[in-house]
Amino acid sequence: MSKFLKIFAPAATGAAGMLALAYTAADQFIVDIPAPIREAIAINAAVAEEARAEAEARAAELAMAGLAPSADGGYGLGRGALSEEVAAWDTDVRPDGHGLPVGSGDVFTGEEVFVERCAMCHGDFGEAVGRWPVLAGGHGTLEHEDPVKTIGSYWPYLSTVYDYVKRAMPFGDATSLSDDEVYAITAYLLYVNDLVDDDFELSNENFQDVRLPNEANFIDDDRMTTEIPAFVRPEICMENCKDAVEITMHASVLDVTPEETAAKAAAAAEAAAAAEAAPAAAVEEAATAEVTEAAADAAPSAELIAAGEGVFRQCRSCHQVGEGARNATGPALNGVVGAHIGSVDGFRYSNTFKDANEAGDVWSADRLAEFLADPRGSMAGTKMAFAGLRTQEDIDAIIAYLSTFSR
Amino acid sequence: MDTKYKGTKPSRRSFLTGALAAGGAAVGTTYARAQGAPDPAITETQPWRQFLGDGVDAAPYGMPSEYEADVIRRRVPWLTADAVSSINFTPLHELDGIITPNGLCFERHHGGVAHVDPAEYRLMINGLVEKELVFTMEDLMRFPRENHVYFLECAANSGMEWAGAQLNGCQFTHGMIHNVMYTGVPLRLLLEEAGVKTNGKWLMVEGADAAGMNRSIPIEKALDDCLIAFKMNGEALRPEQGYPVRLVVPGWEGNMWIKWLRRIEVGDEPWHAREETSKYTDLLEGSIARRFTWEMDAKSVITNPSPQAPITHGKGWTVLTGVAWSGRGTIPRVDVTIDGGKNWHQARMSGPSLDKSMHRFYFEFEWDGSPLLLQSRAHDSTGYVQPTKEELRHFRGENSIYHNNGIQTWYVNENGEAENVEIS
Structure with missing residues (x-):
């Protein structure tokens, strides 16, 4: 904290604060002047004088308008927060235990909840699926070329696990876990990181006793003393x-730039290509026209599909659709209309979906509409944590939209 | 500002000679380019010259020309697991001046874009305050407002380049930045309204999105220059930039500029949230990691020429341009080299020089058609000079991901094509 007192002007209040504010505003109009320094100082003095005058004028103006803070230090705006309101939002937890709710959860329960709610992205043991975060392992890798930063190998505080799971997990269904479930998941994450035994139960009572192994390796920003002095250079070679200068590395060797752009840059470099682009564009335009016409013949209108795309925004946090769509919290939805229920490869379905699949049930438009209107009523036991779409228009639109994607 | 031109500068006299020659239909004048047949762009009538165009209401909210369809944000799919928690990049090579248009400001979300209804918007201040308060949009709009232009740079900008040159395009290497004018209320005024208790040393700021994005901010910064912003470049914030309200934390890493801001808690200790421990901490050598690396060091990049913006006109008069910024002040000076750092030239700064804002620089030169190694180096108002990537690695190793402000090199070949390289 002491570093800050050096960097930033101490916080001022009241009239002094208003002055500081005006300085900040006036500062915007300073045009940067390089050496000679004397000239700069003269100008800065002028600017400071201007700022002072502006601050006084502003204070007077605000007082006139009745906007100056009243004697008790405020504008009288906003209203008092009710304790129920604060409780509803204030769920954060700090390393010193501030904010921890009363509760508990053990490793065994944690495993059950984790497999049900978290494993589709993080893997059964925190090893991760695809590019989702790895949560376990990685011990001793921080000095490797590719460090694996997990809760066990990197995170400094256990409170961060609790706070983050409570506020943001499961991804796409945030705030749906109970306090005890969060304790249980946190206990399970300690277990898969070999930090507790399988009979461990975590609670608000013993939370402070758990220390993560990498805590001591964190230091506060020390750039001001370690590197910045080396980079302040009054004299620099011109x-x-x-x-001699040698090229030591080319980005093209790795070739990881998205293709469209690379191709475009190459094309742009050839001036001749510009002239030839015209016929190509014409062909493309014709093709687009054809597709549009074909679409017009089919039942769902373009407007309905577009509306469906908008409605699908509610689903997007759990479901992917379109090119490259993969399973996430929910299964990928390409070709879902008309497909067998519960038939997306690699997705871990609930029992009700497995039963429907075995029975050979199909996602007809009607069946889908029924499910979307009332997911839990239509498929009791579904893992989909969505209350359902409220209007028939939304349901029709989303089915029209989903019909445009094939598997 | 002192500008050095390399090669021949077109003089006033040569313009005059040209004008005279054209007026007198003279023979024997030298032009940069010969024209064999008359140019149809001049001799033929284009449809827009002949027929009426769209009426005033054709586009109630105006959009760019159809010929600018390539000027878009782009993402690098392999970077992240999912588009919902991902990033895209500002097309710096297509822009000029210092202001980023709202629709081109890069996006970084941790739980997708929250579509917050302003009628249901509430901002709560709780914790170590005299009065725990709730504000509506209307309440916020009744506080005195300020306007400031600030850059917002993601701490991970250029993060893919730590271990060496990776991506071909300044959009990808440097595009996690935007620079807009914010209208908002000083955070200090809201805190004064609530009355921070004497032991209130830190804030936890939290978003209303599906990630409940949160960060800790020291009270000194909150009282200094943070803004509760609701407008960008004069219009309402875009949803992807935090509509209706975002926090502005000038000069500090973008991750702290909480979007869809819904709560500010005052406390006596930092929270050590996920985005300031597991992420946004800088791993150095020896397993040591820096945390709370808030300020963005001075940085610059040449936007043209660059891999997505090659030189297409051949040798001759060439405009080089780029942007520079510092989280600690202004940029009074940028140096440019076209020979890989053997010789440097002071670039010409143009446009307003504002505290913690992007600055625009230019360097015009006569290109002889031989390969170029282009670099820029920013000097900020504290005397700090942008280091090379090698100098940064000396202090931080190759695994710190965040805060890479090293000098960028573009190699331009004889055809004018540019590539991201590293040099000795």
């Missing part, structure tokens, strides 16, 4: 600074 001419004949080095004899």
Whole structure:
């Protein structure tokens, strides 16, 4: 904290604060002037004088308008927060235990909840699926070329696990876990990181006793003392600074730039290509026209599909659709209309979906509409944590939209 | 500002000679380019010259020309697991001046874009305050407002380049930045309204999105220059930039500029949230990690020429341009080299020089058609000079991901094509 007192002007209040504010505003109009320094100082003094005058004028103006803070230090805006309101939002937890609710959860329960709610992205043991975060392992890798930063290998505080799971997990269904479930998941994550035994139960009572192994390796920002002095350079070479220059690495060797852009840049470099682009564009335009016409013949209108795309926004946090769609919290939805229920490869379905699949049930438009109107009523036991779409228009639109994607 | 031109500068006299020659239909004048047959762009009548265009209401909210369809944000799919928790990049190579248009400001979300209804918007201040308060949009709009232009740079900007040159395009290497004018209320005024208790040393700021994005901010910064912003470049914030209200934390890493801001808790200790421990901490050598690396060091990049914006006109008069910024002040000076750092030239700064804002620089030169190694280096108002990537690695190793402000090199070949390289 002491570093800050040096960097930033101490916080001022009242009239002094208003002055500081005006300085900040006036500062915007300073045009940067390089050396000579004397000139700069003269100008800065002028600017400071201007700022002072502006601050006084502003204070007077605000007082006139009745906007100056009243004697008790405020504008009288906003209203008092009710304790129920604070409780509803204030769920954060700090390393010192501030904010921990009363509750508990053990490793065994944690495993059950984790497999049900978290494993589709993080893997059964926190090893991760695809590019989702790895939560376990990685011990001793922080000095490797590719460090694996997990709760066990990197995170400094257990409170961060609790706070984050409570506020943001499961991804796409945030705030749906109970306090005890969060304790249980946290206990399970300690277990898969070999930090507790399988009979461990975590609670608000013993939370402070758990220390993560990497805590001591964190330091506060020390750039001001370690590197910045080396980069403040009053004298810098401008001419004949080095004899030879060699290229030591090319980005093209790795070739990880998204293709469209790379191709575009290459095309742009050939001036001749510009002239030839015209017929190509014409072909593309014709093709688009054809597709549009074909679509017009089919039942769902473009408007309905577009509306469906808008409605699908509610689903997007759990379901992917379109090119490259993968299973996430929910299964990928390409080709879902008309498909067998519960038939997306690699997705861990609930029992009700497995039963429907075995019975050979199909997602007809009607069946889908029924499910979307009332997911839990239509498929009791579904894992889909969505209350359902409220209007028939939304349901029709979303089915029209989903019909445009094939598997 | 002192500008050095390399090669021949077109003089006033040569313009005059040109004008005279054209007026007198003279023979023997030298032009940069010969024209064999008359140019149809001049001799033929284009449809827009002949027929009426759209009426005033054709586009109630105006959009760019159809010929600018390539000027868009782009993402690098392999970077992240999912588009919902991902990032895309500002097309810096297509822009000029210092202001980023709202629709091109890069996006970074941790739980997708929250579509917050302003009628249901509430901002709560709780914790170590005299009065725990709730504000509506209307309440916020009744506080005195300020306007400031600030850059917002993601701490991970250029993060893919730590271990070496990776991506071909300044959009990808440097595009996690935007620079807009914010209208908002000083955070200090809201805190004064609630009355921070003497032991209130830290704030936890929290978003209303599906990630409940949160960060800790020291009270000194909150009282200094943070804004509760609701407008960008004069219009309402875009949903992807935090509509209706975001926090502005000038000069500090973008991750702290909480979007869809819904709560500010005052406390006596930092929270050590996920986005300031597991992420946004800088792993150094020896397993040590820096945390709370808030300020963005001075940085610059040449936006043209660059891999997505090659030189297409051949040798001759060439405009080089780029942007520079510092989280600690202004950028009074940028140096440019076209020979890989053997010789440097002071670039010409143009446009307003504002505290913690992007600055625009230019360097015009006569290109002889031989390969170029282009670099820029920013000097900020504290005397700090942008280091090379090698100098940064000396202090931080190759695994810190965040805060890479090293000098960028573009190699331009004889055809004018540019590539991201590293040099000795």
